[in-house]
Amino acid sequence: MNLLFELLRQPSISAQQIGVDKCAQILKRQLLDYDIKATIYETKGSPIVYGEIINPKNTKTILIYGHYDVQPPEPIEAWETPPFEPSIRNGKIYARGVGDNKGQMLAHVFAIKTLRDLQIDFSVNVKFLFDGEEESSSHSLPEFIKEHQELLVADVLYNADGPLDSTGRPIVYLGNRGMLYVELTAIGATQDNHSGNKGNIVPNPAWKLINVLQSMRAGTDGEVLIEGFYDDVRPVTIEDIRHLQEQPFDLQETGRVIGYEALDMSGEEYYEKLTLTPTFNISGLSSGYSGTGQKTVIPSEDKVKIDIRLVADQDPDDIYRKLVAHIQQVDPSLDIVRVGASKPTRTSMELESVRQIISSVHDAHELQPIVLPAIGATFPGYLFQELLGTLSLLIPYANADEDNHAPNENMDVELFFKGIETTCHVILNIGK
Ligand SMILES: [Zn+2]
Incomplete structure (x- = not known):
């Protein structure tokens, strides 16, 4: 937890260019402390922190994307404790950027530490790409990927960001709009x-x-x-529809969470319209x-x-x-x-790595995840797909009420540990 708190204490507001360089330095040092080879790449905007654990014997590579920059904390007076002084209350860590995305990002790094501490071998190469301006549209990312295609070659792009379903069920998004x-x-x-x-x-x-x-x-x-x-x-296929029909959906709860109780549609229609x-x-x-x-x-x-x-x-x-x-x-x-x-992306559910990731999420949560064709929101996954041929998946680790981008941003401690567990399972399963 000390490492996470150290990172949370360092403001890294990309929109205002506050503390971003310092935060990149801390993150690089943390990776090195865990025996992960780490480099900082300067860009026209915020630096990119890259890390890797490579063994030439491995045939598969996972590229883990995360971001260390955060949204501005304003309005400061609405925070119960200061945004850059992390504190734990009611089983949650409160700080700007804990859910979006420092906590979710470090969960992957802790997963490596956990596997090594337990002396569990894994036979997959792991690469980390930590963006410093995701909250400002990742302006430097396209050029960075173009210039470092060889460095970033991977089978799967794995990104933990955003919240779980409001009932606490994990979600696997196979692409994005x-x-x-x-x-x-x-x-x-x-x-x-x-x-x-x-x-x-x-x-x-x-x-x-x-x-x-x-x-x-x-x-x-x-x-x-x-x-x-x-x-x-x-075209939407019969299999797509059948798959969407199988996903759990609570109309009243969904209406309540989005503040629109007049919502009236089936789960299938809801997911189809959204994805x-x-x-x-x-x-x-x-x-x-x-x-x-x-x-x-x-x-x-x-x-x-x-x-x-x-x-x-x-x-x-x-x-x-x-x-x-x-x-x-x-x-x-x-x-x-x-x-x-x-551009949008969409990965087939039939691919081996996709199945392995879905079952990893299942193993960590002991719950069948909701699997959706895409997240409704936008993410530059297409850059990796087009330039590197990497399929991209998004698996949220934070609680539904993480309040990212808002005052009192938080991350459930239990879900933080579940996140570490999930990444452990993913790394072990993909290496199989
Ligand atoms: Zn964000």
């Missing part, structure tokens, strides 16, 4: 105008946005109306005056931010081209900015 993020701007006059004195004279750009938004998504069922949008969505279906979300819409009382104004400029979550095998470049073509047809006066893009 991708994302395309765009921002549209509509311009009316070059200045704001009085809505009486200039009403009906200057156009209001809000209507342009409403018009184009309505043309892109059906109001009834949310179907995306951009031509060709669904062309590359991998096999793309989204089209308005994540920000700004126009005119939104303060208290009235202000009668015709705004000169309005913006909308849209995030589109993509599923296998949609390609963000292709979707962006189709989106631009659609908008240019509806309203060529709109300005379109592509803010970010990331």
Whole structure:
């Protein structure tokens, strides 16, 4: 626990570049202390900490990804104990970054220590890639992977991040959704105008946005109306459906956790919408005056931010081209900015390493894990898949109420130890 607390005491806020270098140094020293060969690679952003245990006799390699940077701790006054002074209460460790991701990341390192202390041999090469700017979109990671392909060659990319199911059941995600993020701007006059004195004279750009938004998504069922949008969505098979039907689902509990008790759908529909279906979300819409009382104004400029979550095998470049073509047809006066893009991944459940990992999680928790085709969120797993041919899996180790990114972030002590156990099983099973 001392090692974890040492790492938690060191702030490493990538968004503000606070303490990141120092934290990388501590992490490197910790790996070396455990007899793991470790190197720091400088990037344009935060350093990457790399470690490895290689035996040329081994035929398989697992690449473990984690991140040592954390979200800003604000608002500080909402924390019961200071964010960078870890403390244990009610069976949980409280500190910024304990769940996301320092605790989950170090669980892998402790697994190596555990196996060695128990003198249990393992016959798999283990590589660690610890990112220092995951919370800031891992900007340096693509270039690092491109430049170090040989170093990073592996059979499986293993990432422990995020929470277990709210009932405490472990989850194995076989991939992730991708994302395309765009921002549209509509311009009316070059200045704001009085809505009486200039009403009906200057156009209001809000209507342009409403018009184009309505043309892109059906109001009834949310179907995306951009031509060709669904062309590359991998068809859902009968086996996929059967598999989703088998996963446990508690409608009321799920509705309660997300604060939407009107939720009404079957488990199969829930998982299909979350893992096999793309989204089209308005994540920000700004126009005119939104303060208290009235202000009668015709705004000169309005913006909308849209995030589109993509599923296998949609390609963000292709979707962006189709989106631009659609908008240019509806309203060529709109300005379109592509803010970010990331591809989806999806690994087959039939692969040997995948089966080994699923049974490892089962062994550690003594519970059948929920196995889902993808996590709804986004992770740059595609970089490893495309450049290195590595399949990527995500297995969360933290509690459902870890409150990551929020005040009083925490990690259940028992789950922290379960995480160590899980990694031990994974390393032993993959080496078999
Ligand atoms: Zn995070």
